Amino acid sequence: MTHRKNISTYISRIAISLLLIVAATGNGRAQQKNIIIPEDSIPMFRGFAVSFDLVGPAMLALSDHGEYEGAFRLNLHDQWFPIVEVGYGKANHENDEVTGITYKTGAPYFRIGMDWNLLKKKHGPNRLYGGFRYAFTSYKVDIMRGEMDDPVWQGSNIVDIQDMQCSQHWLEAVFGIDAKISGPVHLGWNVRYKRRIAHNDGTAGQTWYIPGFGTYGDTRIAANFNVIIDI
Amino acid sequence: MQQKQHNILKYCKQGSLYWLPCLLVATLLAIAGCSSIDCPVQNRVYTVYSLKKANGTADTLKVDTLSICSRRADGRDTILQNRITGVTTFDLDISYINPVDTLHMTLLDTMGNTYRDTIWVEKSNQPHFESVDCQISYFHTILSVKSTHHIIDSLSINNSQVNYDASKEHFHLYLKDRY
Numbered sequence: 478m479t480h481r482k483n484i485s486t487y488i489s490r491i492a493i494s495l496l497l498i499v500a501a502t503g504n505g506r507a508q509q510k511n512i513i514i515p516e517d518s519i520p521m522f523r524g525f526a527v528s529f530d531l532v533g534p535a536m537l538a539l540s541d542h543g544e545y546e547g548a549f550r551l552n553l554h555d556q557w558f559p560i561v562e563v564g565y566g567k568a569n570h571e572n573d574e575v576t577g578i579t580y581k582t583g584a585p586y587f588r589i590g591m592d593w594n595l596l597k598k599k600h601g602p603n604r605l606y607g608g609f610r611y612a613f614t615s616y617k618v619d620i621m622r623g624e625m626d627d628p629v630w631q632g633s634n635i636v637d638i639q640d641m642q643c644s645q646h647w648l649e650a651v652f653g654i655d656a657k658i659s660g661p662v663h664l665g666w667n668v669r670y671k672r673r674i675a676h677n678d679g680t681a682g683q684t685w686y687i688p689g690f691g692t693y694g695d696t697r698i699a700a701n702f703n704v705i706i707d708i
Numbered sequence: 709m710q711q712k713q714h715n716i717l718k719y720c721k722q723g724s725l726y727w728l729p730c731l732l733v734a735t736l737l738a739i740a741g742c743s744s745i746d747c748p749v750q751n752r753v754y755t756v757y758s759l760k761k762a763n764g765t766a767d768t769l770k771v772d773t774l775s776i777c778s779r780r781a782d783g784r785d786t787i788l789q790n791r792i793t794g795v796t797t798f799d800l801d802i803s804y805i806n807p808v809d810t811l812h813m814t815l816l817d818t819m820g821n822t823y824r825d826t827i828w829v830e831k832s833n834q835p836h837f838e839s840v841d842c843q844i845s846y847f848h849t850i851l852s853v854k855s856t857h858h859i860i861d862s863l864s865i866n867n868s869q870v871n872y873d874a875s876k877e878h879f880h881l882y883l884k885d886r887y
Contacts, residue, residue: 622844629780631782
């Protein structure tokens, strides 16, 4: 008897549950009919921003190579950011204390690419973005080394390579953040992974510092710290 | 008690937010601070001579002794190979900037005969730079080679590029029959 009672209880519970599910689904459909998706009132063109990097000048002040770099970035719907970066990189490594080599170069470089705002709330004051760049530079290198002795044949000679023409194309993957500080001023940093795709290192082996790319052979990861002004 | 736990959770959340950028900056500094010196391990530039028979197979000095010397800039001789025996190939240094290297070869066989030949290697010299941390070296392109023919039958260029890669022989040296 008790057993029969339990079975009827289960059946009634299942029936009630099914009814509730059907009712809820029906109610949901009714609600869906009433949902009105608001149109995005934010225009496509949201202005542009100029920025300059602080890491390159700091490196130039603290070491023998670095860059001055600025960028111009369009803001499309707070989501897409086409960007052009222009800089001037230079190195002046004089009379290395171990090898005695002097290496000098200085040239402009150019990057073009796009950033994407990765945040869900794209119209907020702060941004998290990823992007890519194509970059190019054409530069001339001076390499000097005084009084180099031939250990077997003796006699000494001087290495003096002037205005050796070189060039390089490379790609960068960028990940970074922008944070609004005050008014139109933003601060932001980004991390870049660089990979060269074509290069001409001249006639004397390799080059050491490449404007905009840095020293080849070290890490391919670099970072920028930008001051950004929305216009 | 619940309020205390809530405060701790809040602190941890706040802490993680502060801790993450610090870790990021530290990682960036570590990456920026890391620099490596990638000078080539094999950084000697020299030529490789291979002894050949007329049919193109490898020849050997057996018990004959071979010595090679050259004249330095100060007029004194420098020995490049001293009484080598039993080899099928041997290495010779190449000058940094001389347009022609003059090599004096002396072969002494088991019969007590001494043969002397002179080899002239004409080449171009190109400074090779890797990095400011690595010493500059000279690479060369061999333009021509000639010799006297007392014991040398002929000498030919097999690989004209002299650089860090010495895996391919630069010269094939054919000696006359000594026995």
